[in-house]
Amino acid sequence: MQTTLSINGTEHRLDLDTRVTLLDALRDHLGLCGSKKGCDHGQCGACTVLVGGRRINACLTLAVMHDGDEITTVEGLAEGADGGLSPLQRAFITHDGFQCGYCTPGQLCSATGMLGELAEGWPSHASADLDGNYELSQEELSERMSGNICRCSCYPGINAAIRDAAGAEGRK
Amino acid sequence: MRPFDYVRATDAAGASNAAQAANAAFIAGGTNLLDLMKLEVMAPEKLVDISRMGLDQVEEQGRDLRIGATVTNSDLAADLRVRARWPVLSRALLAGASGQLRNKATTGGNLLQRTRCPYFYDTDTPCNKRQPGEGCSALGGETRNHAILGTSAECIALHPSDMAVALRALDARVEVRVPDGAVTEHELGDFHRQPGDRPDRETVLNQGDLITSVLLPAPAGDRQVYRKVRDRASYAFALVSVAAVLRVEEGRIAHAAIGFGGLGTVPWRDPSVDELLTGERPTTALFDKAADLLLQGAETHGGDDFKPPLARRVLRAVLEEATA
Numbered sequence: 001m002q003t004t005l006s007i008n009g010t011e012h013r014l015d016l017d018t019r020v021t022l023l024d025a026l027r028d029h030l031g032l033c034g035s036k037k038g039c040d041h042g043q044c045g046a047c048t049v050l051v052g053g054r055r056i057n058a059c060l061t062l063a064v065m066h067d068g069d070e071i072t073t074v075e076g077l078a079e080g081a082d083g084g085l086s087p088l089q090r091a092f093i094t095h096d097g098f099q100c101g102y103c104t105p106g107q108l109c110s111a112t113g114m115l116g117e118l119a120e121g122w123p124s125h126a127s128a129d130l131d132g133n134y135e136l137s138q139e140e141l142s143e144r145m146s147g148n149i150c151r152c153s154c155y156p157g158i159n160a161a162i163r164d165a166a167g168a169e170g171r172k
Numbered sequence: 173m174r175p176f177d178y179v180r181a182t183d184a185a186g187a188s189n190a191a192q193a194a195n196a197a198f199i200a201g202g203t204n205l206l207d208l209m210k211l212e213v214m215a216p217e218k219l220v221d222i223s224r225m226g227l228d229q230v231e232e233q234g235r236d237l238r239i240g241a242t243v244t245n246s247d248l249a250a251d252l253r254v255r256a257r258w259p260v261l262s263r264a265l266l267a268g269a270s271g272q273l274r275n276k277a278t279t280g281g282n283l284l285q286r287t288r289c290p291y292f293y294d295t296d297t298p299c300n301k302r303q304p305g306e307g308c309s310a311l312g313g314e315t316r317n318h319a320i321l322g323t324s325a326e327c328i329a330l331h332p333s334d335m336a337v338a339l340r341a342l343d344a345r346v347e348v349r350v351p352d353g354a355v356t357e358h359e360l361g362d363f364h365r366q367p368g369d370r371p372d373r374e375t376v377l378n379q380g381d382l383i384t385s386v387l388l389p390a391p392a393g394d395r396q397v398y399r400k401v402r403d404r405a406s407y408a409f410a411l412v413s414v415a416a417v418l419r420v421e422e423g424r425i426a427h428a429a430i431g432f433g434g435l436g437t438v439p440w441r442d443p444s445v446d447e448l449l450t451g452e453r454p455t456t457a458l459f460d461k462a463a464d465l466l467l468q469g470a471e472t473h474g475g476d477d478f479k480p481p482l483a484r485r486v487l488r489a490v491l492e493e494a495t496a
């Protein structure tokens with residue numbers, strides 16, 4: 001089936017079997033292997049990408065359902081004005097936010113989406129009230145990032161990196 | 173995954189027409205259906221994509237709220253009207269799944285998500301829900317995540333939704349468009365079917381019936397609490413959850429509607445529990461009596477023996493919080 005995906009600003013026309021997930025389209029058909037396959041069942045977050053700015057699990061959606069959508073993968077996060085790494089990516093290096101690195105692309109895309117949700121005032125399960133003013137406390141951060149599992153358990157570094165990039169360093 | 177045709181519907185009539193074929197299914201967020209299709213637990217030959225039909229709006233109707241079937245769990249939880257007047261719904265949604273999944277999961281799809289019974293997922297084991305008449309592997313097997321209310325000799329599968337538990341306490345209704353174009357409304361309490369001898373029939377829907385919206389009446393109580401107990405702090409299904417919608421007047425409970433998750437084969441609510449509480453002054457003795465009533469017909473299976481005492485404690489804690 002003919003499908004057009006706009007990935008990191010570039011349009012790709014693909015002829016795909018309807019069964020191809022967005023994750024497999026990225027990895028196997030477009031050679032964008034940054035997005036990772038951990039569980040293939042929505043349980044780990046390694047495949048997280050942004051669609052229209054929102055984070056989703058690319059393993060649990062069909063590529064043909066995204067005809068015309070704007071998709072950002074980890075490869076696109078680095079394409080800032082200077083072509084360098086995004087502040088979040090740099091913070092992951094500074095704070096040692098990974099060991100094997102397999103979960104990292106998903107962590108980066110998820111954190112990017114999560115910070116957008118926070119800026120929009122979305123509440124979380126950890127929020128004391130639903131008023132829309134949330135600081136990135138450790139409880140909020142752990143809850144909002146719970147969809148990304150790190151097998152190497154690099155959570156201290158991941159948390160520090162995200163809070164640094166969010167400008168929340170030092171807050172409790 | 174088995175091969176399937178894919179069509180994208182642009183309106184409700186087109187969607188129902190396309191889905192009338194015997195083995196067609198709607199797909200909304202896809203987070204449950206694709207999971208099951210990968211395992212070939214479900215194998216529709218045709219998918220009708222309803223995600224771009226404009227059913228993604230939340231609209232006020234007088235004091236009520238109409239939630240389109242494809243409104244995502246994230247958007248619904250963050251909706252300012254829901255947060256202000258139906259906070260128990262925001263809380264239940266936020267307690268479910270992960271940020272990524274909630275961005276895809278839809279209102280209709282959440283109601284229709286299938287059980288997480290491990291034998292239902294494992295096509296190498298008998299399961300009456302997958303294949304009626306085959307037998308139930310959970311009976312005599314691993315039963316930590318099974319139902320203790322509304323079960324039958326054929327199936328003890330739990331309904332896993334958090335959202336639906338809050339919707340039951342809020343007296344939500346489900347609007348359905350049938351293929352001939354007629355639109356019907358079901359009380360959520362009449363929408364899901366207990367397993368009986370047909371565990372494969374989970375709702376009142378027939379082939380091609382499309383959920384178009386969920387209707388939320390103005391809340392009957394301002395004291396709303398959702399509490400979910402699970403094996404880890406986040407990103408896990410409920411062992412037990414309780415949604416309470418209460419109104420307290422002059423020290424007495426003037427309205428009580430309590431929904432339960434982790435306990436029933438369908439999102440659970442027991443009118444006798446609500447009746448017992450209504451008109452009474454909140455006391456621990458009263459809350460214990462409510463738990464007695466809730467659990468009098470409960471049947472446990474070994475792995476879920478912890479559920480009655482846990483349900484009792486969670487119910488008491490929620491009622492204490494809601495009447496404080």
Ligand SMILES: Cc1cc2nc3c(=O)[nH]c(=O)nc-3n(C[C@H](O)[C@H](O)[C@H](O)COP(=O)(O)OP(=O)(O)OC[C@H]3O[C@@H](n4cnc5c(N)ncnc54)[C@H](O)[C@@H]3O)c2cc1C
Nearest residue numbers: 200201202203204205268269277278280281282333334383
């Ligand atoms: C790892 C993981 C953890 C999860 N944790 C939780 C949790 O803690 N709590 C919780 O409540 N849920 C949880 N979920 C389940 C999640 O909430 C559901 O997968 C989701 O709500 C389903 O919505 P969907 O739009 O993706 O449905 P889909 O997968 O698109 O559809 C599900 C079913 O509904 C049918 N359908 C969808 N929309 C309509 C409609 N409008 N009319 C008629 N039929 C329709 C489809 O044909 C299909 O049979 C979890 C899921 C995963 C993968």
Ligand code: SF4
Nearest residue numbers: 289299300308327328
């Ligand atoms: S409890 Fe229901 S879903 Fe689970 S194995 Fe038995 S019949 Fe199947």
Ligand code: FES
Nearest residue numbers: 038039040045059
């Ligand atoms: S690979 Fe998608 S969530 Fe694990």
Ligand code: FES
Nearest residue numbers: 099101150151152
């Ligand atoms: S760094 Fe190895 S899985 Fe996270």
